[in-house]
Amino acid sequence: MSGKASARVNQLNRLIKQAPRLAINSAEGVPLVRLGLITTLYFRNGHTEDVKWRIAECFSRFRRTFKHELNWQFYRKPLRLNDANFGYRRTLVRTSGPEEQLTWEISSGNVQQVAEHRMFLMNAHENLADIDCSCLKMVLPWSILLSPGGPRRYEDWLTYLCDKLNADHGFGGLGCILPNDCQKHFPLEQKLAQRYVGLMVDPMPQIESLRLFNHIKGASWFTVLGQRFVKRLGGNDAVRGQLSGCRDVVFRTYDDGLIIRAGTLPVLGGDAQENMAAYVEVNRVIKPIRVQSGCLHPYQAVGGGGFCEVSSALWYARFDEKPIAPIFAGQVCTHDGYWFTSSMAGSQYMFRKGEMMPKIKGSRGKPIQWFWVKAADRVGPTLEYAPSCATDHDEE
Template sequence: MLQTVPEAVGIPGRLKDQANQLLADAAQCRPAARLGLMTTLYFKHGHTEQIRRRIEECFTHFYDTFRSALDWQSYQRLRKLSPSSFSICRRQVLESSPDEPLLWSISSARPVEAATHCMSVMAPSQSQAATDHSCLKMLLPWSFLMERDGARVYEGWIKYLCNQTQAEHGYGGLVCVLPGDGLRYLPLEYELARNYIGLMVDAGPHMESLRLLDRIKGVSWYSVLGNRFVHQLGGSDRLRSVLSTHSDVVFHTYENGLMIRAGVLPALGGKSEAPSSAYVAVNKVLKPIRVQDTGCLHPCPGRGIGFTEQSTAQWYARFDEKPMASVRAGQPCPQTGHWFSSAMARSRRFFNKGEVMPAFEHLKAERTQWFWTDFSG
């Protein structure tokens, strides 16, 4: 199902407004951050010849598509990117030993700068492959989505990368892009993430990989679920059924699972804005497989400015629905749905919003409490 034409037409404008406000906030700090469109995928068998060949194909496709924007390459050492240096690194990757980890990136910027375009991979050696995921990242400028057919082209990219890596899980959405040469810029990401809940915190996906062996990070614009996670949630048909009332939630399959898109374009959110209803709906479905041992998103928050373990847990729960407060008899129902009262057995029934909650003959109205029950999903 698709959103109505007026709704769809207004979405790019809202995203532009949100992005411009975020960049204005970021510009108050030095260096200014970039707003980027990040794809992060976790996968297995990154030490094998087959998967490393697929990784090389991903890099070649990215290089051929965005060659004019790419200037730097890192494989064993940082070097200027040129057709010859890229060819040399491709060959070295294909000839690399499974006993050696793979660390490779091509980028528009040096580590001391915030990139606009980047593809990077981290794959552990064969001896560590059983206890750690490999991770592939692709960064594009957020404005890529404003180009003609930009959202459709990006969808093709994320599906291609999922197929190439046989992704276990991952996400695609908006991130704060910072220089990659140290931890001193993390307070900026922290401040922006507090104000824009649609922003994915992606400062250290490699560091997070150990926590994400059997859990996912959570909802983003695109949420990638491998088949084992789809099965844990009851299967593809159940997921589609539960989210069928949300016209802006779209499913796509790839060779190893499902991609769930929440909205026509990603939602940054913003100060005083309500969370995206599509993100909230998808988050609710994904919550059972979301990481529970959240740790700390930032390894070394400086001077208390950055994610702590407490604020990290709050960030992961940012799209969780708040518990509905109980309602006393005689008060209007605040939410259409099913409610029950502990004062009477088998009292669960459906109420419309605004309907007066009833009392029971054997109890005074002020002692009768009704409680929300949400059995959907």
């Protein structure tokens, strides 16, 4: 078995082992949370006739593919799904006026149930088209990754939806599947998302559409960037170039943008041995267009739990490079690069990782801290210390 195939098997085994930890039931045994494979896309012009026909085609394909799993439909009211009422509501969507805001869903469960197969739409009507975007969410069981060709079939689904909707931006990856009436379960999602950084927090994508009109949510297994976002990052070549050093990152195009895949399989990130480097690299590149703040659980105050503004900001920044902590004189340098100390004017010296940070003559026993400035373009010999620097022996 090749090294790449072995790594894939190991990652699948991790998911098999970890998935039961994300399966939470009520005291009565009713499923409250399950691990799923979620796709959320934001797009423009959801009020127009052309896009509504495209939306209907997406729902029709999803219905044909997973017909035996889908039992419920919501359009103005919930009802059991069958061919007749699906066709009728598809027609209503196609013929609706530009001023109508549509909410349409087909799923394997009702609003109180965890639905592992689901397609959901909410559009932005004509009067909001300049400030808001429409969204479509697809939910599938994560276990499709275990089937032969499963990851590729999922990627094909993602690309199909991006093409059909001319996706502005979005993502695809692992997330918590909650019932539709999910507010009371927000604390469970928060707890899991803080433990497993690879999980996307996305219980109700429609409530984030205004905030995500000019920003994207962040890095996931798949990160979708429409052309206007690619241009804001400097263009297609610039994005590819910045990620060229990460061999786990793969690119795929669709009609109106770029899809970035971070690894052959999604990573949950709850195991210290799991490699999140591809997610970190994608996050580094897309950070200028990523949302920085805004509550992931806007109704958390009602239930008394879930993400608040502060914890949400930390979640958005979970893949950001963490600030390098200052080092006391006499301790070992933690990073190659330039450091300075406020105890000596004009100090900025390059140290190599593993070297001892020097003390300062005349400090009279005061604690001396060295602060990180920047990485060195090329780490060469350490600069000689200024005369006012001293070793432990000199200070004595």
